[in-house]
Amino acid sequence: MKPNQIIKLDQVFQAINAGIIVINDQDLVCYCNPVAAHLIGLGMQDILNKKITEVIPNSELFRVLQEEESNADQLMIGDRMVITSRSPIDQDGKMVGAVAVFQDGSELQRVLSRLDNTQNSLTGLENIFEQAYDGVMVVDSQGIVTRITKTYCRFLNIAQEDAVGRHCTEILPTSRMHIVAQTGHAEIGEVMDINGKEAMVMRLPLRENGKLIGAVGKVMFRDVQDLRTLAEKLDVLENKLKFYEKELKHYQKFRYTFSNIIGKSQAILQTKVLAEKAALGKSTVLLRGESGTGKELFAHAIHAASLRHDQPFVRVNCGAIPAELLESELFGYEEGAFTGAKKGGKPGKFELANKGTIFLDEIGDLPLGMQAKVLRILQEKEVERVGSNRLQHLDIRVIAATHRDLEKMMNVGEFRRDLYYRLNVFTVTIPPLRERERDVLLLSEHLLDKFQRELGSSVKILDRRVAELFQLYSWPGNVRELQNSLERAINVAEGYVIHLEDLPLYLQDLEGRRSTTSLQTLTLEMADAERRAIIKALKTARGNKTKAAEFLGIHRTNLYKKMEKYGLEGEISDGMV
């Protein structure tokens, strides 16, 4: 070899993108190009004239020299994988050295590992495809089956190897997979006949880079009956849900309207007119009146006649909830707010009443601490659940009620002045029953009817003495007391009529005392006589009041007054008189 020729060859070796290393017959490196030095990771001075095993400890190059045979291999140099090809150098039949050409294999290694991953995913997908509980079939754009699950094959009664490669209609005449593969229009939830059974299927077109390449079909329900059963179950659940929703609405809805408030006395009629006015406005309403006068009834009726009537009506009995629970009942709480807090938290009554009406019954029983919190909500119109820092805006109307003397409570510091003024905007005071004398019999009649419907009682009317006693009694417990007395009486009464003996003992005693008090007896006897005379006159005059007044020798307006007093208006033929 001429020197200038060596230089040229060396230039080639320098330029080549592969490592080249040459050893002589002493195993010493006599040539190494820059790529090889870079892959080995040493400088030229540490490579040239060094034993090859010092440079690359696991080199096999000297073996090629000994065995005089070429080979190719993968080799680790440091942490790098290289692919090497080794050959002995023969000069005139004598081995003078060996050359190794090697290339960085890490890129190749990365490609191989990606291939490996792809292979694994493919195997995984194939397994999933095979394990699919329902039948799945894939066709190409011509409708030729390329894949089909074993389950589907069993369902179609065909061997998997017989199915693949055939046109879908050959294995299932009703198949439309080839059509979907052509049109590209998915068909979902179609019922098809598969071997005499109705199954529900879906067929989806397959696209690659926007081009249709086939279709995949899946049996959703092998038997439409399965679907029907499922639909029936869903139906039952939906009905249940509707029922509970209705119940909830009913619970949150008003139960009474103004027409449920019985009474024709001036006092109650005026109160109703005032309450109807309150209903049409937006202001807070404060219902006052003795216990049992019908405050709750009025609260329902006001909500029912208001613009919010189709929104919730939520009642809170401020006196019945233990103080320690009041806060979470009124404002709700977040999950984990305290030990025992329900999962998911719980909305408070204010939140439940949003957009509707909240009825704060027995507001006078609200503890002082809570009064401040309730006041804040009424002022800010925002509520924050216990354990939360999120404020919720509220749009609520407030109706409050109490039988207590709030002014007196305020003066002794039991009721907050600011809350009092916030509530006392539109006050409706419900008169006690003793001021509605003529309503007692009307209410009794109404309540007896109600009991007859609810309890199936046969009792219908009051004995004359009972009716008299009812009209004269002061009813400190108001309508509730009347209601309770009648309920007790119908349980005791044996026939159609309620007698004195059927009344609670305290009322019987009262009647006993009344009969022995001569002055009272005289008044009552006179009233009784007057009442009877009026009834007789009205009957004789066949209801004509002018004539009846003439018979009695009194003025017509006087007759009206007396009829109102004895509750005879419109009830002259009623069993009660």
Ligand SMILES: Nc1ncnc2c1ncn2[C@@H]1O[C@H](COP(=O)(O)OP(=O)(O)OP(=O)(O)O)[C@@H](O)[C@H]1O
């Ligand atoms: N005018 C009325 N017509 C028909 N029923 C009435 C009337 N007033 C009261 N009632 C009945 O009397 C009972 C007591 O009424 P309600 O509970 O509304 O009274 P309240 O004033 O809210 O009592 P409390 O202050 O003790 O809570 C209820 O069963 C109610 O339906």
